[in-house]
Each structure stands twice: as C-alpha cells, then as structure tokens.
Amino acid sequence: MRYYEDIEVGTTEEFGEYHVTKSEIVEFAERYDPQPFHTDEEAAAESAFGELVASGWHTAAMSMRLLVENYLRENAGMGGRGVDELRWRQPVTPGDTLSVRTEVVDKRRSESDPRRGYVDNDIEVRNQNDDVVLSYTVTGMIERRNPGSSE
C-alpha cells in the first residue's frame, strides 16, 4: 500500500491503452450526454465537429479507468476532492486509443483531519497521434501512514 508519506512531488508515470469504439461513445452519450453530435452519426456530420465525437465526460471517465487500473490501485485512497483546469483540447473519435500521463505536482496534510493528506496530480490524456485530448489537475485524498507525525 502507498500512503501519503510515500508520495513524492515530481513523480511522473505514463500508462494505458483504451480503445474507443463507436458503440461505447453512443451508449455513454445516450445515457448521460444525449446531444446529437455524441449519439447520431448523421447529425454529427452536420455539426461543428463534422463527425461523431465522445462526450467530454466520457473521455474523463475513460481516463479514470486507466488511472484506477494502473496508478490508484496501490494507493490508500479515500476518494477525490476535486478537479481544476479541466480542458477538452481535441475531440475523441471512434477508433482512437487513449493513454495517460500523470505528474504529482503538490501534496499537503489536511488541516482538519490528521488521518489524511491531499495529493494533486496533473493528468494528460493523449490519443494515438500524441495529441493531448484532455488535461486536468485532480486532487485526491489519501491516508497518512503516521497520522501523528510532522512528515
């Protein structure tokens, strides 16, 4: 298990291969983001995008899957606190393959709860052409191994 004390600011990791299919784009969008450029290929062709594109929230969810499987599983995680500066930079389309790059940019102890700390990670999601399609900074909560220490 990786605790707050084990996290080092500056650490980077790169991982993942998420294959994006048309059926998954449409299925997610029909449930959570039923705008025509996410659900209907013909309407999407007439839209500003010119083709079917994934819901931005779907792209975020796909990045979370890669994070959980490759990065967060070892953490003594206590859930997410929030996200800042999330930007959908390029459309994600059927056939894309997504990967993730993480960088620990800050950590600090909770002032109200000695059992937890906060860790900020910069996340970049790229497609197979190395274009950044999504970026954000996520703040996660993680258990401290030694709640009483000053570390």
Added chain:
Amino acid sequence: MRYYEDIEVGTTEEFGEYHVTKSEIVEFAERYDPQPFHTDEEAAAESAFGELVASGWHTAAMSMRLLVENYLRENAGMGGRGVDELRWRQPVTPGDTLSVRTEVVDKRRSESDPRRGYVDNDIEVRNQNDDVVLSYTVTGMIERRNPGSSE
C-alpha cells in the same frame, strides 16, 4: 434556438430529478472507476465512506444528463471547452435524488473564431436534503447569431 446573443449573465435556472440507484452506481463504477467503495457494498462499509458511494465522475455525468435535458437542448451549442473548480462536496449514495441549479456568470466572444462565443455557468448539484454534493464552473461554446456584429 438560443444563440450567444440570447444569453444573459445572471440568469439562473433550477431543474431536474435524477434518482440514483445502487445498480447504476455499481454498473458505472465497474466500467469506469472500479474502486471497492464504488463497486462492492461490503468493502464500502469498511472504507472511509462507510457505505457504497457513486463515483465522482458518475455524479458529474448524471448532472450532464439533467443539463442536456433541461437546459442545453435549446442552445446552439458547439460542445464544452472545460471545467474549473469542480468539487465533490458530499457523497452520493443509493436512493439519492439529484437536482441542478445553473447560473450564467460570464460570456465573451471568441477572439479567434467570429462564429462562436464562450459562456461560463456555475453548476450546483444538490440531493433531496438540499446538500450541495457537487459544484463546478463549466465553459461551453455556442454559436453567434450574428458573427460580424459587435454584440
């Protein structure tokens, strides 16, 4: 259709009833956020949450469904640009009913593309007890009715 010129800063709207079920929480999490406190009732009871809770990305997706159905459908929308200051404030659990409050807090024309403008909305997602469970500011792109005008 509602265009950039039709949007007024300061406008607020409240809408929606999204009933959150255990099966949907687990289904979303198994696909996109397979952490035990989102997928396994027994493991969740042992976690910092003490019960099964929705993935934060699931809560965001549910808020998007309410936004599309009640608010964005009339817009000449061109997709989302990004999100700032997203905060998961309270857990979302099976049986909750979510609603959304929106407020237009800023708008501005694109400097690079005369066909579009940007609109910032503050979003608050509340449960049946009026607790804010999620808040964020989302920036959307929207068509201008009169691309050449100075409005």
